[in-house]
Amino acid sequence: MTETFKPDTTLPVRIAASPNHGERIGVERPSLIILHYTGMQDAHEALARLCSPASEVSAHYMIFEDGDIAQSVPEARRAWHAGASSWAGATDINSHSIGIEIANPGHEHGYVSFPDAQIKSVIALCRDIMLRNRILPQHVLAHSDIAPTRKMDPGEKFPWQWLHDEGIGDWAQPAPARAHKKITPTSRAERIAALQHDLARYGYDIHTSGQYDEQTSAAVRAFQRHFRCRHAGDARRPHQKARQGRSHFRYGLAAALTIAQRLWPI
Numbered sequence: 001m002t003e004t005f006k007p008d009t010t011l012p013v014r015i016a017a018s019p020n021h022g023e024r025i026g027v028e029r030p031s032l033i034i035l036h037y038t039g040m041q042d043a044h045e046a047l048a049r050l051c052s053p054a055s056e057v058s059a060h061y062m063i064f065e066d067g068d069i070a071q072s073v074p075e076a077r078r079a080w081h082a083g084a085s086s087w088a089g090a091t092d093i094n095s096h097s098i099g100i101e102i103a104n105p106g107h108e109h110g111y112v113s114f115p116d117a118q119i120k121s122v123i124a125l126c127r128d129i130m131l132r133n134r135i136l137p138q139h140v141l142a143h144s145d146i147a148p149t150r151k152m153d154p155g156e157k158f159p160w161q162w163l164h165d166e167g168i169g170d171w172a173q174p175a176p177a178r179a180h181k182k183i184t185p186t187s188r189a190e191r192i193a194a195l196q197h198d199l200a201r202y203g204y205d206i207h208t209s210g211q212y213d214e215q216t217s218a219a220v221r222a223f224q225r226h227f228r229c230r231h232a233g234d235a236r237r238p239h240q241k242a243r244q245g246r247s248h249f250r251y252g253l254a255a256a257l258t259i260a261q262r263l264w265p266i
């Protein structure tokens with residue numbers, strides 16, 4: 001049924017071709033990497049689903065718990081992983097991105113920590129994709145960032161700080177919210193609007209309504225899953241400060257830190 005193809009990466013991957021892909025629309029090459037979890041108990045069943053025409057879903061890559069990588073869709077093609085989603089004003093995220101599924105049962109089936117071997121493969125693969133496609137570190141995002149009202153993956157156990165230490169993704173150091181700066185659903189409208197403005201400036205699909213509405217609490221939850229997760233990694237790795245000073249992080253992190261200081265903790 002499905003054609004085979006040559007892997008895009010020189011990393012050891014096996015091909016498990018999926019028929020679920022199409023042309024990228026109006027996009028020459030991807031500029032985002034979207035990270036997911038599979039949300040199924042069995043990783044092999046998850047891969048079978050991504051390759052089944054009936055499912056109408058796919059991802060470019062899937063990474064098993066032991067670090068093995070499968071490629072299902074060529075990077076030049078548009079895979080079907082993002083669904084209705086948005087980032088920094090772009091809405092056809094499938095056309096703009098490369099999707100990576102990471103095997104984990106997810107919140108509905110017994111969410112577990114991601115094994116180190118699996119994360120090492122995530123890091124190696126992201127780095128390889130970023131180099132070949134010239135994707136910026138801050139353009140590696142969670143599915144929950146681009147679809148905060150619908151999605152929770154890869155979730156608060158995903159070690160974003162570790163990835164950032166390896167030059168992948170953003171990281172904002174958690175800081176205790178100062179009481180007078182905290183924004184809650186009962187804060188004044190202009191303060192809620194300022195939070196909404198920062199969330200939108202960072203990339204979330206959110207309108208400045210001045211109301212602590214559903215889109216706002218969803219974006220706040222997504223932000224917290226990404227930047228204030230309870231991952232037990234060492235928060236003070238010595239080289240982290242130097243990385244934060246790198247120019248391509250500045251804009252994103254400045255906005256992220258502003259947001260982090262304003263959030264009402266969940």
Ligand SMILES: [Zn+2]
Pocket residue numbers: 035036037081143151153
């Ligand atoms: Zn997902």
